[in-house]
Amino acid sequence: MIEFELQPHLIGNLIELRPLVPEDWDKLFAVASDPKIWEVHPAFDRYQEPVFRKFFEDAIKSRGALVALDRKSGEVIGSSRYAILDLDKREIEIGWSFLARAYWGGSYNGEMKKLMLQHAFPFFERVLFMVGENNIRSRKALEKIGAVLTQRSDTRQMAGKMVTHVIYQIEKSAYLKQ
Numbered sequence: 001m002i003e004f005e006l007q008p009h010l011i012g013n014l015i016e017l018r019p020l021v022p023e024d025w026d027k028l029f030a031v032a033s034d035p036k037i038w039e040v041h042p043a044f045d046r047y048q049e050p051v052f053r054k055f056f057e058d059a060i061k062s063r064g065a066l067v068a069l070d071r072k073s074g075e076v077i078g079s080s081r082y083a084i085l086d087l088d089k090r091e092i093e094i095g096w097s098f099l100a101r102a103y104w105g106g107s108y109n110g111e112m113k114k115l116m117l118q119h120a121f122p123f124f125e126r127v128l129f130m131v132g133e134n135n136i137r138s139r140k141a142l143e144k145i146g147a148v149l150t151q152r153s154d155t156r157q158m159a160g161k162m163v164t165h166v167i168y169q170i171e172k173s174a175y176l177k178q
Helices: 022-032 049-062 108-120 136-144 172-177
Strands: 015-019 065-070 076-086 091-099 126-132 148-158 161-171
Touching (some): 022 076, 022 091, 065 108, 076 108, 108 126, 126 136, 126 148, 161 172
Antiparallel strands (some): 015 065, 065 076
């Protein structure tokens, strides 16, 4: 049995990740209520309270969700999540990530993913990232951290329509060479 901790407490220079708890609702929804965060996301309506409440409840139930804090201010700035996909293939997903717009374009997303990758790779051979095929912003962010587009995809219903997600991956061996 794998001894991987799905909700670690991870600390970087800019960002701190800790387990998401129900008491984080108000502060995390304050971040997520910005429609601009979701405008290119398949769940473009996630800024709405009932839609985000479902997302938040699913995150709590997953037992793999983390809340992101700005280390300087201590403020909640976003969230991300782990999901074990296949123990036999040693695959884990990092996803459901978002940050407040004030933290876009800099080093915050990269550090968040780096912390999560460093935590995952002692236990897993590959990390997968599913992203809406038209979510160019997230696709570019993944490529910036070294994720590679695969031939795999996933189609599911989101926000009332069928959406295709493309799948990126980072192999442990490639990551360790960086």
